[in-house]
């Protein structure tokens with residue numbers, strides 16, 4: 001029988017994340033949302049508590065957590081602030097290609113010093129000409145002596161202005177499409193690496209997103225991750241691992257929206273009673289609760305599947321797609337529950353809608369998730 | 383130096399409480415128990431002393447039922463305590479502070495202890511008796527409401543202060559002695575993730591509660607305060623508007639002013 005109870009260890013990890021989220025993140029969420037400030041002191045504290053490099057094995061200085069434990073933590077963090085959570089977990093995304101494709105020597109040389117101190121890393125796949133069609137990326141890696149020279153531009157890269165390490169996907173031959181894509185680990189200090197300026201975003205405003213230019217950047221062959229042409233598969237296998245935590249992030253936003261809506265509904269009076277006693281609001285809350293619960297269980301199930309060693313492409317796509325749609329819907333209904341106050345920036349729920357929106361777009365837009373779900377599904381019927 | 387720090391699992395402040403089916407106590411079923419309040423400060427103080435005085439070891443001791451007592455000891459280990467001992471109360475303990483002190487004293491007597499640190503009172507019953515009772519049972523001095531607890535290597539004594547009604551008393555004491563701590567030098571630290579994972583594998587020592595007489599008090603009835611009624615939330619956009627609405631309510635509805 002599947003077991004939905006959390007072990008004492010999992011409860012204590014969740015308690016740690018909850019405590020950090022409530023005491024360190026939540027008090028600054030509204031301010032960072034308003035100003036777009038990147039609260040690096042909070043990210044530093046997250047690192048110090050071990051909440052940052054969750055997926056990196058302890059032998060390389062990470063927290064060495066499995067998929068389920070990662071989801072428990074990410075949901076708690078996102079309950080306090082989606083944007084901060086995106087920045088806290090960006091290292092997991094950026095380091096995963098090294099974990100999956102790096103040699104033991106590369107892991108020792110790159111991950112150990114990186115994880116030994118507070119550092120940020122960025123995953124550089126998306127380009128201005130396209131994110132969904134990653135096989136068509138244009139950043140070039142030309143062979144040169146015992147290494148490569150990279151030229152091109154990436155965009156929408158989380159934490160890029162603050163990162164000291166980039167995992168970059170480039171092609172050795174655009175005519176080969178997917179088969180030409182190759183992954184590299186490139187330090188910020190390499191000559192010709194230039195992050196752009198922070199984008200103004202609709203939500204996740206405590207996170208930082210920018211372009212990164214690579215102009216004649218020399219990369220030794222020793223910093224290539226996997227073989228030439230293995231980059232596309234490495235990117236997809238990375239996203240198979242990190243998609244589920246995005247489902248957890250969306251679940252955290254949705255839970256926050258439900259919490260705010262239910263508390264407000266008990267307090268706000270119309271027609272002589274709390275709006276929670278009007279059936280229309282009760283139905284709203286009941287539907288929101290169902291969506292949050294289903295999102296959480298799908299996320300746990302995907303994480304459990306992955307922990308058992310399966311690829312989990314179908315399960316993680318379903319979890320990410322469902323949870324992000326649920327988050328948008330629940331945030332929308334929370335605003336509706338608040339009425340006019342919900343539309344005001346002074347109240348916390350309109351931020352949740354803006355934050356929820358991103359979860360439908362990044363780490364594979366939901367249209368792509370549905371394409372993947374349908375493909376995996378139809379395989380079973382063919 | 384050997385420090386023993388006594389901790390008690392208490393309900394998390396965010397837990398919703400309810401009475402047990404027999405109506406005598408709090409229903410532990412739905413409650414999350416944590417290390418909190420003065421006990422958390424006592425652990426922090428023990429760890430600060432450990433950092434300040436080389437060679438210091440901190441041993442956490444707790445008396446209570448499974449599984450919460452073991453959990454609270456694991457929290458103490460995750461924070462940095464070197465060892466932990468659980469004195470099992472069995473499931474039906476009444477929570478009498480003298481019984482608790484006797485059980486703790488029995489365990490502590492068998493451990494090296496220069497300093498026994500307790501919170502000045504537990505976060506749940508707030509009876510504030512255990513530290514003094516431990517002093518009596520261990521036949522050593524005890525002080526409650528202690529702040530600014532420091533080891534003075536030159537005199538081999540502890541120095542500390544006690545805020546009293548009219549001011550601040552300064553004391554010194556030889557070891558061993560018992561302290562009911564009011565405040566540590568710092569806010570309690572947060573355990574880090576790797577330490578939490580490691581604490582799950584720590585061995586928690588076991589001791590059996592010492593037998594004895596006295597302390598047979600037991601609670602008769604446990605009631606939650608009746609739900610508060612009549613609270614009125616004032617919605618406002620400016621402090622001016624809040625004040626105007628408040629004055630109107632005080633005048634017209636509460637009739638406090640003519």
Ligand SMILES: Cc1cc2nc3c(=O)[nH]c(=O)nc-3n(C[C@H](O)[C@H](O)[C@H](O)COP(=O)(O)OP(=O)(O)OC[C@H]3O[C@@H](n4cnc5c(N)ncnc54)[C@H](O)[C@@H]3O)c2cc1C
Nearest residue numbers: 123124125126130131132156157158362363364365367368
């Ligand atoms: C705040 C933020 C942070 C990000 N962080 C990172 C990061 O750290 N690293 C990184 O590499 N990327 C990052 N991204 C990029 C993100 O992953 C892409 O935006 C996303 O993959 C979509 O790519 P695109 O924006 O180019 O849209 P496009 O690929 O141009 O898609 C446009 C629309 O068409 C749909 N569409 C495209 N192809 C198909 C198809 N075949 N069938 C049906 N519909 C289709 C898409 O779903 C979308 O709705 C981030 C984006 C944002 C906004």
